[in-house]
Amino acid sequence: MRDTPQRRHVYDLLVNKRDHPTATEVFHRAKKGMPSISLATVYNSLETLVACGLVKQVHVDREPTRFCPNLDEHGHFVCDQCAKVFDIDLAAERSQQWNLPTGFTVTHHEISLRGTCADCAQSEIQNPKSKIA
Numbered sequence: 001m002r003d004t005p006q007r008r009h010v011y012d013l014l015v016n017k018r019d020h021p022t023a024t025e026v027f028h029r030a031k032k033g034m035p036s037i038s039l040a041t042v043y044n045s046l047e048t049l050v051a052c053g054l055v056k057q058v059h060v061d062r063e064p065t066r067f068c069p070n071l072d073e074h075g076h077f078v079c080d081q082c083a084k085v086f087d088i089d090l091a092a093e094r095s096q097q098w099n100l101p102t103g104f105t106v107t108h109h110e111i112s113l114r115g116t117c118a119d120c121a122q123s124e125i126q127n128p129k130s131k132i133a
Contacts (some may be wrong), residue, residue: 001052009034012046020058020066020085060112075111081120
């Protein structure tokens, strides 16, 4: 991969704010520091970074693809309230605890958990929604 200023800018955005942005979110952030960058260049940069193994794609249900610079084996937790995506540690050794059929070997895993993040749970405790009876 050739290290272009655009690719470096996109990569730096991902590394410096590890919040699993979509390509469109990366584009809006990139425009702030590099006004001439195009959406096509952002998409091409992300594609190249993924192909080179510097960034992972994160697929959550039918939502747009997100991008993650964490190259360690891990899963993701998606908050159903705020839609933020968080890295969760899923050590490879733990896959041995799964009840796999005889002869199966795990070489990669992509796991997403859904629920409520700590901030949203705390907000719900402090500001409970009124329930209609």
